[in-house]
Amino acid sequence: MSAPPLLETRGITKRYGHVEALRGADFTVYPGEVVALLGDNGAGKSTLVKAITGTIQPDEGQILFEGQPVQMTSPLDARTLGIETVFQDLALVPDMDPSGNLFLGREILRPGLLGRLGMLDRRAMHERTVEAFTRLGVNIQDAQAKVIGMSGGQRQGVAVARAMVWASKMVLMDEPTAALGVVQSRHVNDLILRVRDQGVAVVLVSHNMQHVFEVADRIEVLRLGKRVAARRKADTSIEEVVADMTGLSVTGAA
Template sequence: MNENVKTATRAPVMEARGIHKAFGQVQALRGAEFKARAGEVTALIGDNGAGKSSLVKVLSGVYTADEGELLIDGKPVRPGSPQDVRAYGIETVYQDLALAGDLTPYENVFMGRELRRSGVLGMLGVVDRGRMRDRTEEVFDALNVRIKDHKGRVAALSGGQRQSVAIARAAMWASHLVMMDEPTAALGVAQTQSVLELIRRVADSGIGVILISHNMTDVLEVADSIQVLRLGTRVATFRRGEATVADLVKEMTSGKSAEVNS
């Protein structure tokens, strides 16, 4: 059995079945399907208006589906907020990164989850900066994130380095999945390649990655599975090596919801 077949038969860590979502008279999702597996990069693509953003917001808990089912580890769940989804070990890297420019990388990694000092100092709310810095450096080392000044402000970092901080933060807290919204947008060639390599390392660590991207070249380079949305419905699924840019564009612009599994 080849590797594509073996990984495609692995149970999904997250699955969406028959998702419908309407906004007034606008039907954004029409029975959309989606699957993501641990240790894989699953790309979600589609033209503008295909329903990508709506589906991702359902998966991340921002929206509640009107109809359909969301499963994590095969168990139906109905999250009511992004916090509910995070409790399942799923983190999201939004396009704006949600980083605080005046804070250091390690302060951003632990933002909202600060470690307290032991004893009375911890009871008084004193944070353990040394322990947070050491833990952040361990995560950066494991993912090969290279940032020279861990004590400097995030605002002083390059776009690629800021993206790396956001991805490393998500990978540190995720036990199941990391969702990434256009992680290479507005990056140069070298920075894009660095971020794609980081995405691959996150998946290789055993965490599933959901990649939303308009860049077909990036998608083909890094994704193990590519799922195509059109008019609120999944119209095609490809495994690594099965598609070209032309194939993806064809499905995005004229695909019909005839495909079934994968």
């Protein structure tokens, strides 16, 4: 990749008491690519994700966004830069409909006096939600039904659509298929590719090797809090990546 990176972390260190979750972790995301962040349990994936989304502050190291050093002090900072996150638990409000969730914290208000009183423009939010679902191919029959009554796949669709609608540069997905069946996982793959095709980079944190090899352009591997490999999918194999993750030789990894 010759384009300058969209996001780069350099030497991120994070300690929790005596435990070093990250020991100088590097990570690179190029514009408009799907990059998988892989690692065994405890490799530091979720800590790195939290640092990138501003949920935690690293003890050492630097985060560069479009070449500029940035401070991520809260999830709002990440959002301001055009980074959205699909959390593993989806972070949806079950008692609200999809448009309430899509616009949570960023509601559209009525114009004029009513808006100044805080009145919501539900119709505008609903229309934009339906439009986003259509564009992303998220299949939800009743866009005014509460999320609580929806299937796992539909909820995933709502959460991904929310990230998509607001992300201008990058979407981070933490284990997006962990709770899904085969068909639904394939649908998430389609969504990821559609997101990338709109020029938004996707960071995919996953355990699911099959899934990663289906959609990722590149793969970066963390082990014991450090990046141990950065490979292009075309030039590698599942065996090689598993070896990176475990630190064992190719023949030893099964």
